[in-house]
Amino acid sequence: MCRFLAYRGDPIFLSDMVCAPAHSLIHQSMHADEGKTVTNGDGFGLGWYGEREEPGLYREIRPAWSDENLRSLCSQVRSRLFFAHVRASTGTSTTRANCHPFAHGRQLFMHNGQVGDYALIKRRIEALIPDALYTHRQGTGDTEALFLAALAEGLAEDPVGAMARTLGRVLGLMAEAGTRQPLRFAAAQSDGETLTCFRWSSDSRPPSLYWRQGSCGVMVVSEPVDERGAGWQLIPPNAVLVAKPDAAVEIRPFGVEVGKALAA
Numbered sequence: 561m562c563r564f565l566a567y568r569g570d571p572i573f574l575s576d577m578v579c580a581p582a583h584s585l586i587h588q589s590m591h592a593d594e595g596k597t598v599t600n601g602d603g604f605g606l607g608w609y610g611e612r613e614e615p616g617l618y619r620e621i622r623p624a625w626s627d628e629n630l631r632s633l634c635s636q637v638r639s640r641l642f643f644a645h646v647r648a649s650t651g652t653s654t655t656r657a658n659c660h661p662f663a664h665g666r667q668l669f670m671h672n673g674q675v676g677d678y679a680l681i682k683r684r685i686e687a688l689i690p691d692a693l694y695t696h697r698q699g700t701g702d703t704e705a706l707f708l709a710a711l712a713e714g715l716a717e718d719p720v721g722a723m724a725r726t727l728g729r730v731l732g733l734m735a736e737a738g739t740r741q742p743l744r745f746a747a748a749q750s751d752g753e754t755l756t757c758f759r760w761s762s763d764s765r766p767p768s769l770y771w772r773q774g775s776c777g778v779m780v781v782s783e784p785v786d787e788r789g790a791g792w793q794l795i796p797p798n799a800v801l802v803a804k805p806d807a808a809v810e811i812r813p814f815g816v817e818v819g820k821a822l823a824a
Contacts, residue, residue, distance in 0.1 A: 562645060562647050562672040563781075564660070565577060565644050565782070566644075566755055567780075569641075569774070569776045574608065574635075577779065579630075579631055583783070602623075604620060605619035606618045606661075607661035607663060608642035608643070609752045613752070615752065620656065621655060621659065643668055643670050657704075664696060666716075671703040671746070673766075676743055681739070686705055689709050690712050709729070710723050728817050744765065757780045757801040758799075759795045760798050760814055760816065769795045770783065770784055772790070800813075
C-alpha cells in the first residue's frame with residue numbers, strides 16, 4: 561500500500577513536511593513502518609494550490625528517494641494546501657498516469673488502500689463513470705476510477721456523501737462478482753479550501769491514518785513524520801475528518817450502505 565500526507569493551513573514550503581522530518585514521506589518511500597510493504601517505490605506525486613484556481617501537479621515514476629527534482633521543487637514551492645504521495649502498486653502498471661494525486665478542475669484526490677479483486681470488476685467500476693468524465697481517464701488504476709466515479713456522484717458539492725455512495729456502489733459490484741476480498745480506503749480530497757480525509761474499510765483493517773493540529777495548520781498522514789508522541793492522533797476506523805477555513809477540525813462517523821449500491 562501507499563503512504564501519503566495532506567496539509568492545510570498557513571503557507572509553508574513543501575519541503576518542511578515532505579523532505580525535512582526524520583520520518584518524512586521520502587524516508588517512508590524506503591522505510592515505511594505501518595504500510596503493507598516497507599518500500600513504496602512505484603512513483604510519487606505532489607499536488608498543491610497556489611495563485612491559480614486549479615492545483616498544480618508533479619508526478620513521476622521514479623522512486624521518491626532517487627528524484628533530485630522532487631527535493632528542489634519542494635524547497636521552492638510554498639502552499640497553504642498540498643498533497644504528497646508515494647506509491648506501492650497493488651497490481652496496476654507503474655506509469656505516470658497511475659501516480660497520485662489526481663486532479664479535475666479544482667478537485668484534488670489521492671488514495672491508499674485496495675479494491676479487492678480489482679481486475680475482476682475494473683470494467684464494471686469504469687461503467688460508473690459517465691462519458692463526459694471518462695474522457696479524462698488517463699491511467700488504469702483503481703484510485704483514478706474511484707475519483708471519476710465520485711465526481712459523477714457530486715464530489716465537488718458533497719464530498720462525504722458522494723464518496724459514501726461511490727464506495728457503496730463498488731461494494732455492490734464486488735458482491736455481484738462474488739469476491740470476498742476487502743475494500744480498504746484511506747483518502748484525501750480537496751477543492752482548494754476544505755480538506756476532507758477518509759479512513760474506512762469493509763473489514764476490520766482500515767489503512768492507518770493520523771492527524772495533528774499544529775500552530776501553522778492541520779496535517780493528515782499515513783504514519784507520523786516525526787515522533788509519535790508529538791501530538792499525533794489516530795483517526796478512528798470508519799470516520800471522516802473535515803478541515804474547513806476558520807473552523808475547528810471535525811471528525812465524525814463515515815458509513816457505507818451496501819444495500820443501496822445493489823439496488824442502484
